[in-house]
Amino acid sequence: MARVTIRDVAKRVGVSEATVSNALADKPIVTAETKARVRQAAEELGYHISPIARALRTGQTGTVGIVVSNLANPFYADILLGISSVLTPLGYQTIICNTESRAELQEWHVTHLLRHMVDGIVLLSYSSETKATTRALAAGVPLVALWRRPGGSEVSFVGMDDPVAMRLALEHLWSLGHRRIGLLRAHAASSPSEARQNAYTEYLTGRGAPPLPGMVAGVDLSIEGSRDATLQMLDLPAPPTALIATSDLMALGVTMALAERGLAMPADMSVVGFEDTFIAGLPQIQLTAVSVPRRELGIHAAELLLERIADSSLPVRDVVLQPGFRIRSSTAPPQAG
Amino acid sequence: MARVTIRDVAKRVGVSEATVSNALADKPIVTAETKARVRQAAEELGYHISPIARALRTGQTGTVGIVVSNLANPFYADILLGISSVLTPLGYQTIICNTESRAELQEWHVTHLLRHMVDGIVLLSYSSETKATTRALAAGVPLVALWRRPGGSEVSFVGMDDPVAMRLALEHLWSLGHRRIGLLRAHAASSPSEARQNAYTEYLTGRGAPPLPGMVAGVDLSIEGSRDATLQMLDLPAPPTALIATSDLMALGVTMALAERGLAMPADMSVVGFEDTFIAGLPQIQLTAVSVPRRELGIHAAELLLERIADSSLPVRDVVLQPGFRIRSSTAPPQAG
């Protein structure tokens, strides 16, 4: 059961290993006839190239790493699906690494991916630039940041138009008559989170209703975190009549808090989510939400990465996708009084 | 920026490459003092082993493959977390492959994992034995099946005690007074699905209430599939008063169907789910469910795999974990009449 090597094929055809290599790589230098004979023999022997040996020689492994903050979040899972939908058909293996949003795990994973000589890395919701990413760039390994933009440097970026997304949510609520609108934003100091808050402040200020203190809460992405933040907001002297949560999971946290206080949604509180995963569409949830084109985000990230793997001298690029908006039944006009 | 190799370290310390290799592998043959000097030099130069070169030589890559039927299902995501929680700290890279439950993609992924010389493969909800898995075993690559048991052969298996799980659900419903209990099982002819149906039939028959025709539906794992099946059951002359869905997502499909028909849960229909993911616990869902120890399943699978990676002569083993049961508000006594 020993492995079939290029040598076996060469012997079988009666040519050199070099010729087999060139033939299988479909190099123009080899005669069509020789190519045919080589392919035939390879087929018969069940030969397949060893990516490992090839990698040692060329430095190209045919694998790409994906570093993701939370694999168990359906939102990220959908994005991953988008990524592999382009990478897998091309024969790339994807090494998915989960970081639990922990900086040291991010670092660890990127370091290990580099040792394994991945051809490129997608940083999905990566918190910030690190020594490891710097090393990646220095080693010429292309990086694509997705969803969050880590500060600085030579990385391509795929994201959503956050100001537009925020305005979509605000316009909906404003037109329903809401004036005290709270915001639950991601706690981490990431660019999308900040862009959203800026758009939020700008919008409300522009309409003469600048947000009151306590109306913006920075939370982690967990359901519990948003639940707690919501409970705090409900204790404000003039609590919000509507809440914008910048992820579906956060919105679920809001609904938990409301349930605990015996408040009804949307009667007592309107809630707008972000993402619009399948959860938002469940009959019991029916969350009005900004919808994020998850698969498309993944697809674009993969394409940007491939582009730079093919030619690393290409400049980095940014792709910004437009959000949609889906009105369901978690929003309504505020109660009189 | 050329890579630091073992040769550089050897030169620096003034020993041979062989000694460096042995020292870093902590082989007892090397003096403690030499080891110290080698480690020191490696540190100073920023040397790290090349897993690729090592793999070419030893056949061990330090990577394991995970083939999963649906990455976007939070249930499987949780299991993956369990797997990596043991593999990652040990320095293993995990290559996660999504198959969308498609046989040809399963085959494709296993084949590619073998070419990449993974040290072992976890088959998470793998549908059936294939040429690729046979090849894996022939090549001496250990396989662990998780959740579903693919027919035959030399694979370790980690699963749940399905008969017990089913009885937990039935006992709960029976004691509430339900007698017409429907079952939504996975459509595929997998062993757990069948074990559950057998336990179901046996339980009800043993109590003199064998399931009527149409009370068991085989569905795919999607929300829509279960919705459709539920609608059909509701059209039966004597529709069930309770439904057991063998996954949380299926249970959500049931609730969709109920919502469409204007039926209330649990008043008009009790529903028991399987899995008990975070979705089941949401205030709007509150699904009574058999709870599956997802992380533990993953952890055991990883351990079984490591065991056989370390010593492939070890016999395959099975691990069967016990389910829990969580009563929430999707179940109640049947309505009078």
Added chain:
DNA sequence: TTGAAAGCGCTACCAT
């Protein structure tokens, strides 16, 4: 157009 041979970085053997 094809072949011979070097070498990617490492480990395992055999000497010393």
Added chain:
DNA sequence: ATGGTAGCGCTTTCAA
């Protein structure tokens, strides 16, 4: 206890 060296399977000059 340490060193020399072959070779894992492949690609890539360079020569023929």
